[in-house]
Amino acid sequence: MALDVTKTHVLHEWKYGKPMIACRYEPQGRFLFSSSEDYSLQRWNAESGEKIAWEAHDSWVRDFAFLPDGETVISAGCDDRIIFWPTAAEKPEPKVEVAAHKGWVRCVDVNGDGSLIASGGNDRLVKLWSPDGKLVKELAGHERDVYSVFFHPDGRFLLSGDLDGKVHQWEVATGKLARTFEAKDLHSYNGGQGVHYGGIRDITLSADKKTLAMTGLHKASNPLGAVNEPLNYLFDWESGKEVRKQPADGIKGIGTNIDFLSDGTELVASGGSGGGYLLFFKAGEEKHFHNLKLKDTVRGMSVHPDGLRVATTHYDGHIRISKMTEKAA
Amino acid sequence: MARNIGCNVIDHAVSRRGFLGAASAAATVGGLLTPAQAEAVQSGQKRILQLFLQGGVSQFESWDPKPGTKYGGPFRAISTSVPGTQICELLPHTAQRMHQVSIVRSINLKTNDHGQGRLFMEKGRRAGEFPYIGSVAAKYLSPKNPPLPGYLHITTRGLTDNTNAFLEAQHAQMRLEGVQAPANLARPDKVADEAARRREEIRSRLSQRFAGRSGQKAFVESFESSFELADRLMSQKPLFDAEPSAKDVERYGSHPFGQRCILARKLLENGATCVKVTHHGYDTHAENFNFHLEQLGEYDKTACMLLDDLHDSGMLDSTLVMIYSEFGRTPKVNQRYGRDHWGASVSVAAGGCGIKPGVVVGSTNPEGTEVADREVDAGDLFHTWFQALGIDSTADHTIPGKTIPIGDPTKAPIEELLA
Numbered sequence: 001m002a003l004d005v006t007k008t009h010v011l012h013e014w015k016y017g018k019p020m021i022a023c024r025y026e027p028q029g030r031f032l033f034s035s036s037e038d039y040s041l042q043r044w045n046a047e048s049g050e051k052i053a054w055e056a057h058d059s060w061v062r063d064f065a066f067l068p069d070g071e072t073v074i075s076a077g078c079d080d081r082i083i084f085w086p087t088a089a090e091k092p093e094p095k096v097e098v099a100a101h102k103g104w105v106r107c108v109d110v111n112g113d114g115s116l117i118a119s120g121g122n123d124r125l126v127k128l129w130s131p132d133g134k135l136v137k138e139l140a141g142h143e144r145d146v147y148s149v150f151f152h153p154d155g156r157f158l159l160s161g162d163l164d165g166k167v168h169q170w171e172v173a174t175g176k177l178a179r180t181f182e183a184k185d186l187h188s189y190n191g192g193q194g195v196h197y198g199g200i201r202d203i204t205l206s207a208d209k210k211t212l213a214m215t216g217l218h219k220a221s222n223p224l225g226a227v228n229e230p231l232n233y234l235f236d237w238e239s240g241k242e243v244r245k246q247p248a249d250g251i252k253g254i255g256t257n258i259d260f261l262s263d264g265t266e267l268v269a270s271g272g273s274g275g276g277y278l279l280f281f282k283a284g285e286e287k288h289f290h291n292l293k294l295k296d297t298v299r300g301m302s303v304h305p306d307g308l309r310v311a312t313t314h315y316d317g318h319i320r321i322s323k324m325t326e327k328a329a
Numbered sequence: 330m331a332r333n334i335g336c337n338v339i340d341h342a343v344s345r346r347g348f349l350g351a352a353s354a355a356a357t358v359g360g361l362l363t364p365a366q367a368e369a370v371q372s373g374q375k376r377i378l379q380l381f382l383q384g385g386v387s388q389f390e391s392w393d394p395k396p397g398t399k400y401g402g403p404f405r406a407i408s409t410s411v412p413g414t415q416i417c418e419l420l421p422h423t424a425q426r427m428h429q430v431s432i433v434r435s436i437n438l439k440t441n442d443h444g445q446g447r448l449f450m451e452k453g454r455r456a457g458e459f460p461y462i463g464s465v466a467a468k469y470l471s472p473k474n475p476p477l478p479g480y481l482h483i484t485t486r487g488l489t490d491n492t493n494a495f496l497e498a499q500h501a502q503m504r505l506e507g508v509q510a511p512a513n514l515a516r517p518d519k520v521a522d523e524a525a526r527r528r529e530e531i532r533s534r535l536s537q538r539f540a541g542r543s544g545q546k547a548f549v550e551s552f553e554s555s556f557e558l559a560d561r562l563m564s565q566k567p568l569f570d571a572e573p574s575a576k577d578v579e580r581y582g583s584h585p586f587g588q589r590c591i592l593a594r595k596l597l598e599n600g601a602t603c604v605k606v607t608h609h610g611y612d613t614h615a616e617n618f619n620f621h622l623e624q625l626g627e628y629d630k631t632a633c634m635l636l637d638d639l640h641d642s643g644m645l646d647s648t649l650v651m652i653y654s655e656f657g658r659t660p661k662v663n664q665r666y667g668r669d670h671w672g673a674s675v676s677v678a679a680g681g682c683g684i685k686p687g688v689v690v691g692s693t694n695p696e697g698t699e700v701a702d703r704e705v706d707a708g709d710l711f712h713t714w715f716q717a718l719g720i721d722s723t724a725d726h727t728i729p730g731k732t733i734p735i736g737d738p739t740k741a742p743i744e745e746l747l748a
Contacts, residue, residue: 019662037662039397058396060403078403103622104403122622145622192486194585194610195620224384226615226665272665273615297664315664 001325003308005265005280008292011309012321014049016042020313022300024064026073026087029305033073034313035061041075041085043092044319046304054092057081063107067131068114076105082119084133096133101125103145111151111158116172118158120146126160126170137175141168144196148214150203161200161214163187179240183233186216190223197223202257205237206264211283212237215255215268218247226273230255232266234283246281248288253277257301261324269301269312276314278322294320365598366642373647375682375718376597377466378639379605380632380652382624383486384612385446387658387668388697390417390621392676393434395697400660403618411687419625422633423678428687429636429645430652430680431746435691435700438656438672438707443612446655446672451492453711454737460500460726461492462651462714463603465735467500469720476600477565478503478558483589484607495728499554502605508588510569511562532556568595580634586627590635597639597648611654615665636680645681649717652678660697674700677710683717685748708740716742 016036023034025046032044041056057077065074066087072095073087082105084096103122110117116136117129126139126146144163151158157178161167165187169178187198201216211234218231230253232246246266248255253272261267266281268288276298280290296316303310312320362370387402389395394406394417406415409427416424416432423430440446445455452459460468467479480492480502493501505511516525533553540549573581573591581587586608593604608628613620632652639645657675658668674693680686691703715722715736722736 019664037402038399058405079405192609193612194608195623197616223616224610224612224614224620226667 001308001328003261003263003324004326005261005263005267005324006290007326008278008280008290008310008322008324009327010292010294010320011323012049012319013295014044014051014319014321015317016051016053016319017317019315019317020299020319021060022062022064023311023313023319024066024073024302025304025311027066027068027070027305030070031087032302032304032311032319033064033075034300034311034319035064035075036317041092043087046309049319049321052091056083056085059104062104065108065110065117067110068112072131074108074110074117076100076108076119078104080105080121082108082117082129082133084131098129098133100127100129106145106147107149109149109151109158111172112153112155116151118149118151118160120149120160120162122146124162126158126168128158128172139168139170139175139177141177142166145199147199147201148203150205152205153209159203159212161203163196163199165198165200165216167200167203167212167214181212181214181233181235181240183214183216183242185218185231185245186214186233188218188220188223190220193222193224195223197228201255204258204260206260206283207262210237211235211243213258213260213266213283215258217254217272227252228254228272230268230270230272230279232258232268232281244283244286246286246288248277248279248291251277251279251291253297255279256298259301259303261303262307267301267303267310267324269298271298271315276312278310278312292322294322362642363598365595366644369598369600370643370647372472372600374472374600374602375470375647375649376601376644377463377470377603377649377651377714377718378593378597378635378681379463379603380628380650381605381607382611382628382652382654383484383607383609385443385654385656385658385670386611386625387613387617387621388434388671388674388676388693389658389660389668390419390618390625392416392432392678393674393693393697394418395695399696400662400698402662404621414687414689417625419621420629422629426633426636429640430650430678431684431686431688431690432676432678433690433705433710433743433746434674434676434693435703435705436675436677436707436710437700437704438675440672441656441670443655443670446670448490449707450653450655450710452494453708453740455708458491458494459733460494460496461490461502462711463502463605464493464496464500465715465720466603466718467493468496468726470718471500471602472600474561475558475602476561477596478562479602480605481505481596481601481603482605482607483507483592484605484609485585486607486609495733496726497554499558505592507585508569508592510566515566516563565599568592568599571595581631582627584627584631587631590631594635594638597644598642613658614663614667614669617658617662617666617668619666639681648681649683649714650679650681651714674698679714679717679746683719683748685746688746690743690745703745705743706740708737709743712736712740712742713746716747 059078101121167181220228252274253270276294300313409424463480471479725732
């Protein structure tokens with residue numbers, strides 16, 4: 001069946017039973033990996049929903065990435081480590097463990113040919129690693145915690161987003177900072193509460209490589225009480241100019257993940273005090289044209305390689321698989 | 330009866346002037362202490378530093394970590410300078426100074442309400458009109474003619490409470506809006522010295538006349554003392570005007586909490602009896618872990634620099650340091666990665682004057698949902714603070730017409746915490 005996001009519906013609810021955090025589909029589409037607050041990782045058969053779970057890190061895992069062949073998954077932990085695991089092993093054991101950052105590793109990504117892994121953390125650094133876990137480069141320049149990393153598909157640039165609402169574009173070969181995108185509304189400082197809030201929660205690029213998109217939150221009138229709304233920023237890649245801001249008016253939450261679908265639709269997951277949503281935007285428009293409210297707040301999202309299914313992780317201990325097509329008869 | 334570990338109220342009344350000469354001498358010895366620090370040490374005055382983590386710091390992310398348990402959250406526990414004692418990894422500087430600090434992990438406040446929790450922690454009573462710790466300290470620990478108001482609170486938010494309750498007005502909390510000098514501290518330029526002197530004479534004569542009337546003496550005394558205090562505060566304006574040194578800014582941080590702690594040190598060095606510094610941002614119903622990273626990241630080093638300076642000047646022995654909130658946070662992590670209000674298993678930390686260092690009192694169960702051992706509450710803490718300061722908390726406040734127990738008579742000091 002063809003993609004039709006207006007017909008998106010929940011296909012499966014798979015229960016783990018503990019509050020869940022992040023998820024990511026394996027590039028071949030065989031498995032979905034997820035993490036939960038009990039420090040474990042889960043591997044789900046993408047078709048049957050069968051799972052295995054294992055003790056992995058000494059803390060929460062906030063992100064995953066895969067080497068291009070899908071045979072190695074890398075988990076980013078709040079125990080300062082990234083760990084490389086054999087994707088399909090009956091009983092996964094670490095292949096490589098790296099003490100990657102001083103403080104949480106919040107994000108990880110792999111470049112197109114699998115020669116470099118990027119990680120970002122609470123030490124405000126971005127680091128590049130070889131597939132055998134050796135440090136290749138350290139990129140300093142963020143003034144607050146690094147929340148997201150994303151390799152440009154042509155491999156020349158790496159993008160990293162931080163709590164301040166800044167996305168640095170690094171030249172991978174030299175480690176030089178090429179330019180910075182400023183998504184100012186994705187950060188705020190609340191003087192009364194004394195807190196910085198927001199951040200670049202996720203970064204992606206359109207299939208035609210013309211539009212850089214990022215998501216997070218704005219209208220944070222009460223950060224400590226989760227009074228805020230999701231917001232996307234779109235930039236023109238060539239000129240670096242801001243193209244559009246896309247608020248999701250009236251929905252209380254944080255844009256946790258953003259991805260482009262095959263028809264150019266932006267898919268954003270939102271979780272927070274207003275519940276969990278899948279929000280659908282057109283790059284040329286400010287308002288979302290469709291949304292699907294999910295049963296529970298969303299914490300992570302990943303689109304299946306088939307481009308038709310999307311997995312979300314939930315506080316209520318479930319994975320939900322939604323299909324972006326008409327329901328099967 | 331009285332826990333006498335030092336001076337009493339009368340000592341303070343005579344000590345300050347008596348020690349001025351000795352203080353000056355000490356200041357010159359080696360030049361290690363500033364004159365203010367030397368005087369503070371030599372005066373024998375006891376004082377309080379309150380570091381109030383407003384909103385309710387999470388006990389899991391501070392003094393009672395439970396990594397790897399159902400509600401433990403993502404942070405790990407780290408070892409400290411006290412063998413066997415671990416605290417959350419968000420407090421690495423404090424961990425290195427744990428031999429100067431003690432923890433109570435078994436406080437059950439039986440309230441999850443900000444206001445009730447704060448009042449209980451400050452008054453040592455669940456209800457009723459009673460003075461705050463700072464006001465009680467101001468009354469019994471301040472010298473006769475204090476150079477500063479006895480109870481100062483550096484904050485930018487908060488309620489205006491009746492902190493002194495039935496104690497005299499001069500013991501009420503004076504709130505400082507950040508590090509700015511109080512408004513109208515400088516005499517208006519238009520008022521010349523002679524005019525100011527004449528005004529004061531007239532005001533004083535009127536007060537004396539009014540005091541002669543039946544039943545008005547105490548009221549006028551309180552009124553007079555407020556004027557005297559204001560006058561002394563005006564003379565302390567340079568304390569607020571002086572920019573902190575580059576070294577202090579580097580050590581304490583350039584953020585508002587750092588600036589407030591530098592001012593707190595100056596106020597304590599210059600004769601304040603109780604200084605409360607509020608650090609905001611702990612009411613973390615959402616993103617508890619991100620916000621504790623941020624807030625405790627700011628708190629930890631700054632507070633430790635202040636602790637170091639009090640220690641190095643010799644003032645820590647005579648300064649009770651309280652690190653506390655109005656309650657703690659729920660074991661259960663909510664759907665927004667937040668923790669909500671929780672009073673059933675709360676921790677505080679303390680050090681300095683009269684506190685046995687490096688002690689951990691009480692414990693919670695493995696998941697941190699309830700007190701497992703040595704349950705205490707804010708009434709017991711109240712007694713403990715004053716016993717540590719050498720004040721008999723079982724004695725009475727004497728006010729015209731009646732006596733009122735200083736501490737809740739049904740509560741008792743935590744002896745394990747007392748030096």
